[in-house]
Amino acid sequence: MSNIQAENLVKSFGNGEAAVLAVSGMSFHISTGEFIGIMGESGAGKSTLLGMLGAMNAPTSGRLMVDGIDIYGLKNEKRADFRREYLGFVFQGFHLIPYLTVLENVMLPLAVCSGSRKEKRGMAIEALSKMGLSDKADRLPGEISGGEKERVAVARAIVNEPPVLLADEPTGSLDSRNSRDIMSIFRKLNSSGITIVMVTHSEECARYAERILYVADGKLVGDQPGPKVCQN
Amino acid sequence: MTLTSISVRNLLRRRGKAVFILAGLVTGIATAVGIFTFVETVTEDINHKMEQYGANILIVPRTENLALSYGGLSLGGVSFEMEEIKESELAKVHTIKNASNIAALGPMVLGVVSVGEKRVMLAGVDFKASGILKPWWHIDGVFPKTSGAVLGAEAARVLNLSVVDSLGIGGHDLPITGILQPTGSQDDHLIFTSLSDAQQILRKTGRISMVEVAALCKDCPVDDMVGQIGNVLPGARVMAIQQVVRSRMEMLMQFKKFAYGVSAALLFTGGLVVLVTMMGSVRERTEEIGIFRAIGFRRAHIMRIIFMEAGIISGLAGVIGSFLGAASAGAAMALFGGGHGWHIPLSQTTIFGAILLSLLVGLTASAYPAALASRMDPNEALRAL
Numbered sequence: 001m002s003n004i005q006a007e008n009l010v011k012s013f014g015n016g017e018a019a020v021l022a023v024s025g026m027s028f029h030i031s032t033g034e035f036i037g038i039m040g041e042s043g044a045g046k047s048t049l050l051g052m053l054g055a056m057n058a059p060t061s062g063r064l065m066v067d068g069i070d071i072y073g074l075k076n077e078k079r080a081d082f083r084r085e086y087l088g089f090v091f092q093g094f095h096l097i098p099y100l101t102v103l104e105n106v107m108l109p110l111a112v113c114s115g116s117r118k119e120k121r122g123m124a125i126e127a128l129s130k131m132g133l134s135d136k137a138d139r140l141p142g143e144i145s146g147g148e149k150e151r152v153a154v155a156r157a158i159v160n161e162p163p164v165l166l167a168d169e170p171t172g173s174l175d176s177r178n179s180r181d182i183m184s185i186f187r188k189l190n191s192s193g194i195t196i197v198m199v200t201h202s203e204e205c206a207r208y209a210e211r212i213l214y215v216a217d218g219k220l221v222g223d224q225p226g227p228k229v230c231q232n
Numbered sequence: 233m234t235l236t237s238i239s240v241r242n243l244l245r246r247r248g249k250a251v252f253i254l255a256g257l258v259t260g261i262a263t264a265v266g267i268f269t270f271v272e273t274v275t276e277d278i279n280h281k282m283e284q285y286g287a288n289i290l291i292v293p294r295t296e297n298l299a300l301s302y303g304g305l306s307l308g309g310v311s312f313e314m315e316e317i318k319e320s321e322l323a324k325v326h327t328i329k330n331a332s333n334i335a336a337l338g339p340m341v342l343g344v345v346s347v348g349e350k351r352v353m354l355a356g357v358d359f360k361a362s363g364i365l366k367p368w369w370h371i372d373g374v375f376p377k378t379s380g381a382v383l384g385a386e387a388a389r390v391l392n393l394s395v396v397d398s399l400g401i402g403g404h405d406l407p408i409t410g411i412l413q414p415t416g417s418q419d420d421h422l423i424f425t426s427l428s429d430a431q432q433i434l435r436k437t438g439r440i441s442m443v444e445v446a447a448l449c450k451d452c453p454v455d456d457m458v459g460q461i462g463n464v465l466p467g468a469r470v471m472a473i474q475q476v477v478r479s480r481m482e483m484l485m486q487f488k489k490f491a492y493g494v495s496a497a498l499l500f501t502g503g504l505v506v507l508v509t510m511m512g513s514v515r516e517r518t519e520e521i522g523i524f525r526a527i528g529f530r531r532a533h534i535m536r537i538i539f540m541e542a543g544i545i546s547g548l549a550g551v552i553g554s555f556l557g558a559a560s561a562g563a564a565m566a567l568f569g570g571g572h573g574w575h576i577p578l579s580q581t582t583i584f585g586a587i588l589l590s591l592l593v594g595l596t597a598s599a600y601p602a603a604l605a606s607r608m609d610p611n612e613a614l615r616a617l
Binding site: 051054056057076077080081082083084085087089091095097098099100104107108109110111112117120124156 | 233234235237238241242244245519520522523524525526527528529530531532533609610611614
């Protein structure tokens with residue numbers, strides 16, 4: 001289950017006349033298993049919105065409900081637990097820990113979860129296998145290509161099997177071939193039931209989403225079905 | 233992958249910073265341990281010498297009369313004509329709190345007797361206790377097992393007596409069983425006999441002129457024992473023979489205060505090194521901490537990572553510092569201790585104490601950086617990149 005309900009989300013930075021409205025009264029609903037693309041110009045408020053959906057960026061006003069839970073009504077530590085249990089993040093620019101091996105990077109979200117070391121290792125190897133990176137498990141991030149790094153980031157995001165995957169420009173640093181690979185992986189993950197919310201500039205990538213939210217000047221200006229490439 | 237392994241891997245990656253923190257803490261801990269060990273060793277040495285010294289507490293009757301001296305030490309108001317201590321009351325000394333620290337109790341009765349035409353001081357003593365109370369006594373002959381007398385070197389010379397002779401005092405015929413080798417003290421001028429014989433000769437049965445006590449003062453302050461004995465013998469005056477030892481102890485106390493002050497300053501500096509370096513490290517790791525928080529690490533998890541890193545370095549600094557400190561104390565003892573050589577007085581307590589102290593300094597200094605890291609907003613941290 002991962003029904004997401006955004007209710008009149010507002011986010012402003014600064015005070016008084018210098019205040020900047022990054023997100024202005026956005027409301028929408030995301031159902032379980034949807035593949036959502038968020039598109040818009042730079043500075044439109046896409047990443048701010050994703051941060052709010054990711055329980056990392058409290059709105060100035062409005063509510064975010066996930067399966068009936070008011071996320072920003074939770075205390076800080078409970079919100080951290082929510083992120084760990086409900087969400088997988090694929091950050092813009094990989095954000096892998098450079099001194100940990102590929103396997104250790106993937107195991108990172110499991111470091112604060114219960115379970116044996118062997119069990120956690122098994123889960124990480126399985127996630128890496130899904131990304132076709134089993135043979136790179138002992139490499140450091142500096143020793144693999146950009147496409148592989150992105151796949152490691154995806155493996156890390158799904159290793160604890162979260163119901164929702166949030167991705168911020170997942171193909172921003174990749175060439176077209178690697179971008180297609182990543183989108184294929186997303187398509188497979190979505191087919192397996194994971195809800196995906198992806199911020200992207202790329203029309204090519206947005207074609208994989210089944211629904212696209214268009215954002216401009218902090219406002220939701222469009223909510224349209226995508227071309228559903230994944231289903232074609 | 234555990235929080236501990238994250239800490240270890242980070243330390244290995246940032247070796248330079250880790251070594252810098254380690255060096256800062258080791259300097260502080262080694263100095264503290266070195267000074268502590270040196271001071272403790274010197275204190276132990278003084279205590280040992282004090283125990284070797286023999287009697288270190290004197291019990292004499294309370295009096296307003298003129299003081300005499302004995303063995304170069306002040307005896308307070310000892311006077312033969314005054315009312316002396318009752319021998320039966322001496323048992324009370326064994327009831328004091330620190331009774332286990334009493335190594336020997338030597339009652340002594342003093343009086344003047346005539347030997348031929350000469351007047352000599354007769355001292356009735358417990359010869360068995362004298363072995364502990366007067367370790368500097370060396371005798372030509374033996375101590376009397378029953379009735380008999382031992383002469384001080386000067387007394388034997390003046391009275392022209394030797395071991396084969398006997399001594400007639402107040403109707404008692406005492407065989408001379410030994411002559412003391414010269415001690416340089418007033419003992420050289422005395423005739424020593426058993427306490428009971430002397431009490432009979434001097435007609436002081438059941439009475440004592442003074443009591444010498446050898447207290448093992450390693451684990452107890454001699455002043456406390458003086459107070460305790462004074463409480464059980466209110467009619468007596470109890471004094472500690474401290475003199476040179478006391479002045480050395482006072483000097484040592486002054487040195488202790490100074491040395492502990494220097495140690496505290498160095499430990500504080502070590503703490504600052506940890507604080508500043510850890511702050512730098514936390515700032516350097518904004519991205520990493522942002523990722524940790526974004527993927528669901530709690531604030532407590534972040535603090536544990538930082539504290540674990542500080543703990544590992546501090547523990548290591550404690551071990552290294554204790555050995556280095558003990559080695560430097562050993563070197564200092566060799567230089568200033570007079571013949572102690574390169575003995576390194578390192579105990580398990582010192583090692584554990586050093587580790588605990590190091591952990592205390594390291595973890596305290598890391599508290600602010602850890603709190604700062606844990607308060608890092610994941611969204612801000614990742615957006616700042």
